[in-house]
Amino acid sequence: MGNVFRVYTYEDGNSSFLRAGPLTGIYATEGLFLTKLMHSQFIQENPLNAHMFFLPYSVAEMVDTLYVEDFIRYVSSNRSDHFFVSSNDWGPATAREHKQLNTNAIEVACNANSSEEFVLGRDASLTEIYLHSKPLEVGGPPASSRAILAFFAGQMHGHVRPILLKHWTDKDPQMKIFEHVPPLNRSGVLEYIIHEAQQVLPLPSWLRGQHREM
Numbered sequence: 243m244g245n246v247f248r249v250y251t252y253e254d255g256n257s258s259f260l261r262a263g264p265l266t267g268i269y270a271t272e273g274l275f276l277t278k279l280m281h282s283q284f285i286q287e288n289p290l291n292a293h294m295f296f297l298p299y300s301v302a303e304m305v306d307t308l309y310v311e312d313f314i315r316y317v318s319s320n321r322s323d324h325f326f327v328s329s330n331d332w333g334p335a336t337a338r339e340h341k342q343l344n345t346n347a348i349e350v351a352c353n354a355n356s357s358e359e360f361v362l363g364r365d366a367s368l369t370e371i372y373l374h375s376k377p378l379e380v381g382g383p384p385a386s387s388r389a390i391l392a393f394f395a396g397q398m399h400g401h402v403r404p405i406l407l408k409h410w411t412d413k414d415p416q417m418k419i420f421e422h423v424p425p426l427n428r429s430g431v432l433e434y435i436i437h438e439a440q441q442v443l444p445l446p447s448w449l450r451g452q453h454r455e456m
Contacts, residue, residue, distance in 0.1 A: 249284045250292035271352055271370050272300055272329040297326040297347075301336055322346040329370050334359040391416035 276298055279285070286292045325348035326336070334349060352370035354360045360367075394410065394417070410419045 247284055247294075248286035248292050249279065249294045249296050250286050250289040251280065251296045251298050269329045270372065271368060272327055275327045275350070275368065276300060293323065295324045297324060299326065299336070301326075301328040322348075324348070325350060325366075327368065328352070329368070389416070390418055393418050395420040395422065 279296065280298065289295070324343060324346075327350040328334075328336075329352040334344075346364075349360070349365045350368050351358075351360055351365060352368050354365070354367035356362070391414070394406075407419065407421060410417055411421075412419075
């Protein structure tokens, strides 16, 4: 599929929020996706040969100052082959003024929450990361030398976390699973993860678990 799949990217406009996004901070996922896709082998300059149509605007840069109603040109499959990427909760708002786009276009979103207009079976989830402008000195031994495979601590928000907690708890001594944060201060918890755990499992909610820091 990687050899044949092609994406046409709209090229209209010269606004600062087109074809570029933040490369650091909480919305870095959005900028990285834009940058990587624009320089990948998937780009197709002829829309007639494209499988999908990408709307290359950055929600993080645009916020809610402009809608994309006049940005769309190619009519194909009622816009169901159009997609946009958002690491911002305002992503769905950018398409609301375009009925077909709002109903049919695929949103690739970091916030895969139905309360934020994420549609199961249509939209796609994208892991959010917090990319620091300077490298972090995490410290601790290499992952191969750590005694714990994984660490998880999360409040029981939503429907998925209770299921994961039941599935993971007391099943593997190398997986340290907690319903609440261990009785340590913040630095103690972080020190525990840095020096003992090979990885932190997704969906944590113990401090601010929405993004992964890199």
